[in-house]
Amino acid sequence: MTELPEIATVDDIKQQTTSEYLIRINKGYKHDPGQFFQISLFNIGEAPISICSYDKNYIEMSIRSVGNVTDKLNALQKGDTIGIRGPYGRGYPMHDFKDNNLILIGGGSGVAPLRGVIQYIEKHRDDYKDVHLFFGFREPKEMLFKEDIESYKEKFDVHLTVDHPDDHWKGNVGVITKLLEESRVSNENTIVFLCGPPIMMKFGLQTLEKMGFNRDQVYLSFERQMKCGEKKCGHCMMNGVYVCKEGPVFRYDEVEGLSEKW
Amino acid sequence: MRARLLSKHEFHRFLEKLKSQGTLVAPVKEDIVRFKEITDVSAITTEGHPLFPLKKYFSPQKRKIFTYENNNIEEVLPEKQYIMFGARLCDINALLRLDKLFLGDISDRYYQRARANNLIIGLHCEIPPNEMCFCESMGLSDSGYDLLFCDAGENFHIKVGSERGNALVQDLPESDFQPEPIKTEKKLHNTEIAAFFENDAWKKEVEKCLSCGACTTLCPTCLCFDVYDDPDVEMNKGARITEWDSCQYEDFTKVAGGHVFRQAREQRFRHRIFHKIQYYKDQFGEFMCTGCGRCIEGCPTKIDFVEILNGMKQ
Numbered sequence: 263m264t265e266l267p268e269i270a271t272v273d274d275i276k277q278q279t280t281s282e283y284l285i286r287i288n289k290g291y292k293h294d295p296g297q298f299f300q301i302s303l304f305n306i307g308e309a310p311i312s313i314c315s316y317d318k319n320y321i322e323m324s325i326r327s328v329g330n331v332t333d334k335l336n337a338l339q340k341g342d343t344i345g346i347r348g349p350y351g352r353g354y355p356m357h358d359f360k361d362n363n364l365i366l367i368g369g370g371s372g373v374a375p376l377r378g379v380i381q382y383i384e385k386h387r388d389d390y391k392d393v394h395l396f397f398g399f400r401e402p403k404e405m406l407f408k409e410d411i412e413s414y415k416e417k418f419d420v421h422l423t424v425d426h427p428d429d430h431w432k433g434n435v436g437v438i439t440k441l442l443e444e445s446r447v448s449n450e451n452t453i454v455f456l457c458g459p460p461i462m463m464k465f466g467l468q469t470l471e472k473m474g475f476n477r478d479q480v481y482l483s484f485e486r487q488m489k490c491g492e493k494k495c496g497h498c499m500m501n502g503v504y505v506c507k508e509g510p511v512f513r514y515d516e517v518e519g520l521s522e523k524w
Numbered sequence: 525m526r527a528r529l530l531s532k533h534e535f536h537r538f539l540e541k542l543k544s545q546g547t548l549v550a551p552v553k554e555d556i557v558r559f560k561e562i563t564d565v566s567a568i569t570t571e572g573h574p575l576f577p578l579k580k581y582f583s584p585q586k587r588k589i590f591t592y593e594n595n596n597i598e599e600v601l602p603e604k605q606y607i608m609f610g611a612r613l614c615d616i617n618a619l620l621r622l623d624k625l626f627l628g629d630i631s632d633r634y635y636q637r638a639r640a641n642n643l644i645i646g647l648h649c650e651i652p653p654n655e656m657c658f659c660e661s662m663g664l665s666d667s668g669y670d671l672l673f674c675d676a677g678e679n680f681h682i683k684v685g686s687e688r689g690n691a692l693v694q695d696l697p698e699s700d701f702q703p704e705p706i707k708t709e710k711k712l713h714n715t716e717i718a719a720f721f722e723n724d725a726w727k728k729e730v731e732k733c734l735s736c737g738a739c740t741t742l743c744p745t746c747l748c749f750d751v752y753d754d755p756d757v758e759m760n761k762g763a764r765i766t767e768w769d770s771c772q773y774e775d776f777t778k779v780a781g782g783h784v785f786r787q788a789r790e791q792r793f794r795h796r797i798f799h800k801i802q803y804y805k806d807q808f809g810e811f812m813c814t815g816c817g818r819c820i821e822g823c824p825t826k827i828d829f830v831e832i833l834n835g836m837k838q
Contacts (some may be wrong), residue, residue: 305759487777489769492630514634
């Protein structure tokens with residue numbers, strides 16, 4: 263491997279759900295929405311984490327406790343240090359989408375990179391037309407970026423759903439694809455961002471096809487275990503494609519023929 | 525540059541000269557033939573094929589990328605300057621293949637440093653050293669060495685591949701020798717394999733695979749790795765390590781939350797073969813596999829991917 267981590271200070275850490283925390287580093291990195299960093303803690307190890315912000319002065323990452331590294335990251339305090347290298351990969355080519363309507367479909371942790379996209383859109387609002395958000399979570403208490411999503415309701419067309427409602431939930435219940443289909447959003451001049459668990463992306467694609475979207479209108483983001491981020495360790499290979507470098511964001515027609523994508 | 529002639533009486537003296545210029549690595553016959561760092565040149569053998577390839581000298585099985593102490597990082601780079609004697613054309617080509625992965629658009633500094641001053645003295649195969657050899661099918665290039673030794677009874681003919689190599693032999697008598705291309709009895713007939721991705725033979729033939737990773741360990745071009753930290757017991761310092769990993773292990777594609785993308789053995793086996801025969805070729809225009817046969821030779825259940833592919837019908 264070639265890039266060594268640099269040391270960064272955690273400037274803010276906020277609990278979002280029982281297992282997810284939002285970590286902020288007050289340092290700007292030139293990046294595209296959809297890219298990721300390799301975040302490490304000495305003695306513990308390293309993990310690929312997607313960027314969920316878009317700002318020249320800071321980066322934010324939403325970290326879900328799913329293993330050794332992420333458990334320890336979420337136990338950090340303001341002022342603690344981490345190792346960071348990146349950004350890596352190919353993010354969303356936002357320039358290419360100018361003058362289009364945008365549909366962002368996110369499921370669970372898949373909403374995180376899309377928050378970076380939204381922050382980009384907010385900073386370049388005139389470049390894009392209608393923006394539709396379709397976000398789904400398993401339960402209301404697992405909802406990420408609650409305050410942000412409230413503020414999005416004033417600016418964008420927002421659709422929320424949960425699989426399992428609690429007593430207070432008054433919104434939609436069920437899969438995100440159902441909401442999407444019912445919304446009857448137009449496929450004209452429109453780009454779709456689809457980011458979530460494989461099963462959600464799979465059904466999302468079927469729904470979009472039914473709604474008349476072409477393969478080159480849909481962008482997917484894939485999760486793999488990138489150990490190096492530099493096309494060497496081999497872990498992220500999907501057929502012959504290095505997700506860490508050629509992805510994690512792909513236009514659907516680029517990966518349609520790859521049998522190992524799900 | 526003209527080929528040269530070295531009498532076998534002068535062979536050890538030549539090896540001594542090589543040894544004086546760096547760390548000499550060459551095949552030695554022990555329980556098996558192995559590449560080893562040489563202290564005594566008389567131990568070097570020109571017979572047989574080392575079971576373990578050269579990759580360990582360029583990216584060791586366990587390698588420190590950097591050490592850390594509190595928040596200070598110090599990169600670890602190779603210290604030795606290797607001179608390889610006795611590498612066969614498959615092993616030399618394997619290094620050329622790895623160069624494309626490790627010296628490409630994102631260069632690996634350790635590998636780059638180890639390769640930069642590396643001198644390679646090849647050994648031509650008059651006859652394939654192993655019945656599993658099938659390099660004739662793999663389009664090896666006659667390059668990548670500084671010198672190539674060819675056994676001719678009383679003498680070695682030495683083909684010169686670089687200025688650096690030439691400087692080592694320019695005082696020797698000239699020769700007109702040209703080595704014959706290597707012929708192997710074993711051949712890979714089906715090299716266009718895209719249509720074989722979905723094929724019943726994978727499951728049938730790979731049923732006996734143990735997912736042990738012997739094939740990837742022995743392969744001269746398999747260099748996938750894991751990354752982890754190795755802390756000192758006092759926890760204030762340690763090292764970040766890369767260690768050879770294997771796409772044959774079930775957890776190789778495991779992501780956060782536990783999902784495994786290549787769950788079935790035959791999917792993992794097929795992935796390696798497709799990387800060697802198709803994916804790499806799509807990217808770089810040549811096979812990643814160099815036909816050394818080690819993955820077949822070293823497989824505990826004797827799975828032979830060449831025979832599996834040869835048996836598939838379009």
